[in-house]
Amino acid sequence: xxxxxxxxxxxxxxxxxxxxxxxxxxxxxxxxxxxxxxxxxxxxxxxxxxxxxxxxxxxxxxxxxxxxxxxxxxxxxxxxxxxxxxxxxxxxxxxxxxxxxxxxxxxxxxxxxxxxxxxxxxxxxxxxxxxxxxxxxxxxxxxxxxxxxxxxxxxxxxxxxxxxxxxxxxxxxxxxxxxxxxxxxxxxxxxxxxxxxxxxxxxxxxxxxxxxxxxxxxxxxxxxxxxxxxxxx
Amino acid sequence: xxxxxxxxxxxxxxxxxxxxxxxxxxxxxxxxxxxxxxxxxxxxxxxxxxxxxxxxxxxxxxxxxxxxxxxxxxxxxxxxxxxxxxxxxxxxxxxxxxxxxxxxxxxxxxxxxxxxxxxxxxxxxxxxxxxxxxxxxxxxxxxxxxxxxxxxxxxxxxxxxxxxxxxxxxxxxxxxxxxxxxxxxxxxxxxxxxxxxxxxxxxxxxxxxxxxxxxxxxxxxxxxxxxxxxxxx
DNA sequence: ATCGCTATTAGGGGATTCCCGTAATTTTTC
DNA sequence: GAAAAATTACGGGAATCCCCTAATAGCGAT
Numbered sequence: 001x002x003x004x005x006x007x008x009x010x011x012x013x014x015x016x017x018x019x020x021x022x023x024x025x026x027x028x029x030x031x032x033x034x035x036x037x038x039x040x041x042x043x044x045x046x047x048x049x050x051x052x053x054x055x056x057x058x059x060x061x062x063x064x065x066x067x068x069x070x071x072x073x074x075x076x077x078x079x080x081x082x083x084x085x086x087x088x089x090x091x092x093x094x095x096x097x098x099x100x101x102x103x104x105x106x107x108x109x110x111x112x113x114x115x116x117x118x119x120x121x122x123x124x125x126x127x128x129x130x131x132x133x134x135x136x137x138x139x140x141x142x143x144x145x146x147x148x149x150x151x152x153x154x155x156x157x158x159x160x161x162x163x164x165x166x167x168x169x170x171x172x173x174x175x176x177x178x179x180x181x182x183x184x185x186x187x188x189x190x191x192x193x194x195x196x197x198x199x200x201x202x203x204x205x206x207x208x209x210x211x212x213x214x215x216x217x218x219x220x221x222x223x224x225x226x227x228x229x230x231x232x233x
Numbered sequence: 234x235x236x237x238x239x240x241x242x243x244x245x246x247x248x249x250x251x252x253x254x255x256x257x258x259x260x261x262x263x264x265x266x267x268x269x270x271x272x273x274x275x276x277x278x279x280x281x282x283x284x285x286x287x288x289x290x291x292x293x294x295x296x297x298x299x300x301x302x303x304x305x306x307x308x309x310x311x312x313x314x315x316x317x318x319x320x321x322x323x324x325x326x327x328x329x330x331x332x333x334x335x336x337x338x339x340x341x342x343x344x345x346x347x348x349x350x351x352x353x354x355x356x357x358x359x360x361x362x363x364x365x366x367x368x369x370x371x372x373x374x375x376x377x378x379x380x381x382x383x384x385x386x387x388x389x390x391x392x393x394x395x396x397x398x399x400x401x402x403x404x405x406x407x408x409x410x411x412x413x414x415x416x417x418x419x420x421x422x423x424x425x426x427x428x429x430x431x432x433x434x435x436x437x438x439x440x441x442x443x444x445x446x447x448x449x450x451x452x453x454x455x456x457x458x459x460x461x462x463x464x465x466x
Numbered sequence: 467a468t469c470g471c472t473a474t475t476a477g478g479g480g481a482t483t484c485c486c487g488t489a490a491t492t493t494t495t496c
Numbered sequence: 497g498a499a500a501a502a503t504t505a506c507g508g509g510a511a512t513c514c515c516c517t518a519a520t521a522g523c524g525a526t
Contacts, residue, residue, distance in 0.1 A: 077347045077386040113346035114310045142375020145382065153310040171502060182455040184448030187483065199505050202484070207502085209485095215417030217484075218451040222415040222458050222465045232459035404473060420512070433475050435513075440473090449483095450512085 002026075003147055006154040016047045016155065023124070023147055024049060027140045030104060030126045034148075036155050037074065037119045045160050054101035063094050069109050074119050079110040079144070081137065083130070106133045110148040117226060118161060120152030170229055174208040177201055179230040182221045235259075236380055239387040249280045249388065256357070256380055257282060260373045263337060265357040267384050270307065271350075271394050278393050287334035296327050306342040307352050312377070314370065315340045316363070339366045343381040350459060351394065353385030403462055407441040410434055412463040415454045 004022045009015040020032045033048030048055065057063075064070055068090045073080045083106065085091035095105045107125025114120070124144065126133065155161070170178070180190045187205070191198035205217055212227075214220035224230045237255045242248040253265045266281030281288065290296075297303055301323045306313045316339065318324035328338045340358025347353070357377065359366065388394070403411065413423045420438070424431035438450055445460075447453035457463045 075348045077345065077389060078382050112310065113348070115308045115346070117350065142379050145378035146375050149311050149378065156310060173503070181449070181451050184452035186449065196503085197505055198483090199507095200503070202486095203504080204502090206485070216414070216419065216451075218414050218449075218454040219417035221451040221455045225455050225458055226465035232455045406474065429474085430476055431512095432477060436475080437473095438512095439514080 003143065003150070006150060011158065013158070013160065016151070017049065019147075019151060020047055020049050027124070027143060028126070028136060029124045029140075031107075032122070032124045034123075034151050034155070035070075035121045036152065036161055037121070038117075038161050045155060050103070051101055054098060054103055057097070057101065058094075066090050067094050069123065070121070073109040073111045073121050073123075076111055079108050079141070082107045082109070082125070102127070104128070106130060108137060108144070110144050112148045112152040114152065114156055118156070120148065120155065122148035122151060170208055170211055170224070171204075174204050174211070175224070175229055177204045178208050178221060178224050181205065181217055182225065182230055182232060236376065236383070239383060244391065246391070246393065249384070250282065252380075252384060253280055253282050260357070260376060261359070261369060262357045262373075263359045264340075265355070267356075267381075267388070268303075268354045269385065269388050269394055270352045270354070278388060283336070284334055287331065287336055290330070290334065291327075299323050300327050302342050302356065303354070306344045306354050306356075309344055312341050312343040312374070315342070315358070335360070337361070339363060341370060341377070343377050345381045345385040347385065347389055351389070353381065353388065355381035355384060403441055403444055403457070404437075407437050407444070408457070408462055410437045411441050411454060411457050414438065414450055415458065415463055415465060 003026060004015075004019050006015055006019055009018070016034070020034060023032050024030065031048070031050055033046070033050065036045040038044075050058075068085055068088050069080065069082060072084070082091070095103060098105070104125040104127040106128065107123060109121055109123040112120040112122070122144065126136065128136070176194070177190055180193060185193065187198040187201045190201045194201070205220070208224070209215070209217060209220045212220045212223045214223055221230070225232055236259060237248075237252050239248055239252055242251070249267070253267060256265050257263065264281070264283055266279070266283065269278040271277075283291075301318055301321050302313065302315060305317070315324070328336060331338070337358040337360040339361065340356060342354055342356040345353040345355070355377065359369065361369070409427070410423055413426060418426065420431045420434045423434045427434070438453070441457070442448070442450060442453045445453045445456045447456055454463070458465055
């Protein structure tokens with residue numbers, strides 16, 4: 001199976017919907033969607049070939065807050081088959097009205113995580129019998145995984161998700177001191193460890209906070225960790 | 234391609250090496266290894282079918298600290314083909330001696346991330362011409378992705394990685410207050426927000442620190458985030 | 467049903483730490 | 497060569513930490 005190579009396409013955002021369309025063609029699917037979610041739960045990026053009607057209905061009713069497919073997938077390692085939600089109240093709440101829009105209730109969602117804690121979710125679906133779906137799923141699972149990784153990799157590299165890419169540049173000393181702070185050391189401790197005044201330690205913490213737009217050191221440590229600048233200690 | 238279903242096997246650790254062996258058989262590979270790395274950079278879990286000689290040599294020389302395949306993969310979304318390291322000094326430092334052990338220098342590493350920041354790395358390799366390798370790679374990429382996800386999912390569910398699973402149980406109030414602390418609020422702020430005394434806030438922070446084995450609130454926030462108990466604010 | 471454990475609430479007080487303003491020297495960058 | 501950033505450091509006031517005690521409520525166990 002040869003899917004579109006996003007790296008070989010002009011670096012416009014239009015290549016992502018094109019990839020979605022191509023995916024549906026090649027894998028005998030009706031609909032596909034991709035969502036990129038930064039760890040700070042800020043703005044998401046969304047591509048799909050659902051009808052505008054369904055997309056509007058989904059967005060206007062904030063169905064993403066209810067949709068159990070989302071909740072399950074962002075906490076899962078393996079792909080999540082929608083059949084798991086057969087008797088799920090929230091699933092039916094979201095997808096029963098979807099039938100009027102021609103939305104299938106069989107499908108699968110493939111979560112992909114990146115090194116910054118962001119999650120990409122590639123969901124595909126098709127109007128067919130469940131037995132047909134089971135066979136199709138087995139056949140295309142490998143390609144789906146590859147497609148999800150490829151899509152997420154390229155969306156991340158495109159820098160479209162601002163929260164993830166705008167990683168504040170901390171100086172090495174700032175990172176070093178923030179790392180010790182994350183390890184539970186006091187300013188005095190850190191000063192002793194690095195053989196500098198605890199006053200100096202505080203200055204680095206201050207500039208670190210400032211660069212991370214953090215009000216307290218605790219917030220700065222949390223943000224630095226979530227940005228991958230330091231490790232939990 | 235039908236790989237072993239780890240869910241259908243007895244829940245012993247022996248099924249993981251068996252999966253590695255089966256993977257090599259079915260995908261025409263010589264060697265495969267899987268490493269699970271918790272976010273707290275603590276103890277890793279490792280399965281492989283390399284010769285004991287090579288494994289000992291790798292471990293005794295702490296080659297994982299030098300191995301560029303590891304470094305690149307844990308920061309990558311997409312699989313990392315070892316061909317990328319053709320002229321990499323560290324790669325040759327690690328793998329040139331590997332030839333004496335029969336270790337191939339063509340291979341690929343597939344990183345998989347879970348919701349707790351842990352990384353699983355499935356690496357496979359084979360002794361063959363680069364042209365043969367390129368063809369094989371294209372053929373098995375989908376299965377490799379599926380295998381990596383399957384392996385990582387099952388290792389995580391087995392609870393073998395203690396750091397990830399031993400998630401301290403914070404009370405709802407403790408999590409709530411720690412969440413506000415991660416959002417940069419002071420104790421007084423939090424007291425005002427929750428309409429309780431700032432003294433009470435401090436008690437919850439103290440018990441939270443205690444449960445997380447943290448010396449400072451900053452460390453507690455970092456640990457709580459890395460454990461997925463709260464979100465970065 | 468009483469005992470014990472935990473959660474949640476709250477205060478006093480001393481020691482420590484944090485945070486802000488200021489500022490010098492060195493290094494890096496343009 | 498000048499501008500910007502990094503690294504070093506002090507003083508003072510505010511905030512937090514950490515020890516103590518203590519009451520009320522809930523929940524599982526003996």
